[in-house]
Amino acid sequence: MFLRAAAFTVLAVPTASGLAACTSGYEDAPDPLRPLWLQASGHAKAAEKLATESSDLADVAGQVATVRAAHAEALRAEVERLNRPVPEGETPPTFDTSDPSRLWSWLAEGRDEALRLLPELPRHRAGLVGSVAAGCAAALELGQPSQLGEPAFDPTSVTRLEDDTANAVQTALETEHAAIWVYGLVRAFLDEDYESGITRGERAHIERRDVCERLLSAAGRTPRPAEPAYVLTDPVTDDGSAARAVATAESDATTAWHGVLERTDDASIRDFAVHCLIGAATRGVHWREEAGIEPVVPRLPGREPATH
Numbered sequence: 001m002f003l004r005a006a007a008f009t010v011l012a013v014p015t016a017s018g019l020a021a022c023t024s025g026y027e028d029a030p031d032p033l034r035p036l037w038l039q040a041s042g043h044a045k046a047a048e049k050l051a052t053e054s055s056d057l058a059d060v061a062g063q064v065a066t067v068r069a070a071h072a073e074a075l076r077a078e079v080e081r082l083n084r085p086v087p088e089g090e091t092p093p094t095f096d097t098s099d100p101s102r103l104w105s106w107l108a109e110g111r112d113e114a115l116r117l118l119p120e121l122p123r124h125r126a127g128l129v130g131s132v133a134a135g136c137a138a139a140l141e142l143g144q145p146s147q148l149g150e151p152a153f154d155p156t157s158v159t160r161l162e163d164d165t166a167n168a169v170q171t172a173l174e175t176e177h178a179a180i181w182v183y184g185l186v187r188a189f190l191d192e193d194y195e196s197g198i199t200r201g202e203r204a205h206i207e208r209r210d211v212c213e214r215l216l217s218a219a220g221r222t223p224r225p226a227e228p229a230y231v232l233t234d235p236v237t238d239d240g241s242a243a244r245a246v247a248t249a250e251s252d253a254t255t256a257w258h259g260v261l262e263r264t265d266d267a268s269i270r271d272f273a274v275h276c277l278i279g280a281a282t283r284g285v286h287w288r289e290e291a292g293i294e295p296v297v298p299r300l301p302g303r304e305p306a307t308h
Contacts, residue, residue: 028084028085029084029085030084030085030086030087031079031082031084032117032120032121033075033078033079033117033125033129034079034084034086034087034090035113036075036110036113036114036117036129036132037072037075037076037079038090038092038093039093039109039110039113040068040069040071040072040075040110040132041068041069041072041076041092042092042093042094042095043064043068043095043106043107043110044065044066044068044069044071044072045065045095046094046095046096046097046106047061047062047064047065047068047103047106048061048062048065048069049097050065050097050100050103051065053097053100054100056100057100057103060103060142060143061100061103063139063142063295063296063297064103064106064107064139064142066295066299067135067136067138067139067297067299068106068110068136068139070135070299070300071110071132071135071136071299071300074128074131074132074300074303075128075132078125078128103143104140104143104144107136107137107139107140108136108140108146110132110133110136111133111136111137111140111278114129114130114132114133114136115133115274117129118130118133118261118270118271118274119267119270119271123261123262123263123264123265124262126261126262126270127258127259127261127262127302127303128300128303130258130261130270130273130274130277130302131258131277131300131301131302131303132300133274133277133278134254134274134277134278134281134282134300134301134302135281135297135298135299135300135301137278137281137282138278138281138282138284138285138297138298138301139297140282141282141285141286141297142285142296142297145282148275148278150275151268151271151272151275153211153268153269153271153272154268155211155212155214155215155218155272156214156215156218157218157268158215158218158219158266158268158269159218159219159220160219160220161215161216161219161221162263162264164263165260165263165264165266165269166216166219166221167263168256168259168260168262168263168264169212169215169216169221169260169269170212170216170221170223170224171256171259172208172212172253172256172257172259172260172273172276173209173212173213173216173223173224174224174256175249175252175253175255175256176205176208176209176212176253177209177224177225177226177227178227178230178249178252179201179205179249179250179252179253180202180205180206180209180226181226181227181229181230182230182232182245182246182249183198183201183202183205183246183249184202185236185242185245186198186236186242186243186245186246189236189237189238189239189241189242190239190242190243191239197283197286197287198246200283201246201250201283204279204283205253208253208276208279211272215269232245240291240292243287243290243291244287244291244293246287246291247284247287247288247290247291247293250280250281250283250284250287251280251284251298251301253276253277253280254277254280254281254284254298254301254302255302256302257273257274257276257277257280257302258277258301258302258303259302260273260276261273261274261277261302277301277302280301281298281301281302284298284301285297285298
């Protein structure tokens with residue numbers, strides 16, 4: 001992890017590969033992730049076509065095609081792993097490229113369909129689908145970002161957390177503490193043009209921190225406090241390194257909130273966690289662009305190694 005506390009090592013959240021993902025018996029219903037896979041594949045092909053047809057959108061459409069192709073591949077692998085029946089008469093969707101502005105609608109559709117499926121999925125799939133939703137939302141930042149409303153989540157309503165859920169929330173809390181510290185640090189290195197972005201990002205992480213603390217406290221857990229300072233892998237010395245520090249703090253946050261998705265069955269916590277994941281991924285796009293980090297849009301936020 002890019003950020004580490006001066007006096008402790010942040011607990012790592014196990015990846016999906018360490019989870020028991022077996023099912024009992026053969027499922028004879030079509031896989032609910034299959035339409036999401038085919039949608040992502042169709043979006044990738046349509047965006048690739050737009051990249052060759054529209055000079056104005058060539059670069060952006062190419063980036064979208066890459067992101068959605070990564071989603072399609074990850075979803076395909078998961079669907080084929082379970083090998084459930086293919087629906088009769090299935091026809092993969094196709095997308096009309098005559099109107100290039102539809103590119104943004106496709107991304108919004110992919111995000112919203114992933115969010116719709118999220119509450120009922122097993123844990124390991126919740127992480128994947130949440131990452132797909134965040135990848136679509138991040139790609140929207142290239143052209144027509146849309147603000148998702150905050151979930152109506154009362155953290156005090158959760159009176160019990162399983163140990164693995166509590167540990168994942170504690171890890172997310174640690175990344176929120178660290179992100180707040182980074183945003184405070186970079187103010188000294190970035191001019192007033194960045195102040196709006198710094199303020200929005202800092203405020204978002206403060207809100208996330210407060211919810212984590214209330215959630216843990218309501219469940220009888222003691223929230224881990226912030227450290228006095230955090231050690232950065234690369235020191236912040238100018239505007240470029242400052243932007244890179246913020247980009248990586250946001251990347252760390254996506255990893256932590258993806259970990260929460262893989263460690264809870266509670267629908268309200270999942271809803272909150274995926275919004276935190278999306279928020280960090282979308283903010284990160286702009287900081288990655290400022291820092292010159294490639295790719296600007298992470299394909300599967302929270303699941304792929306951070307680019308530092």
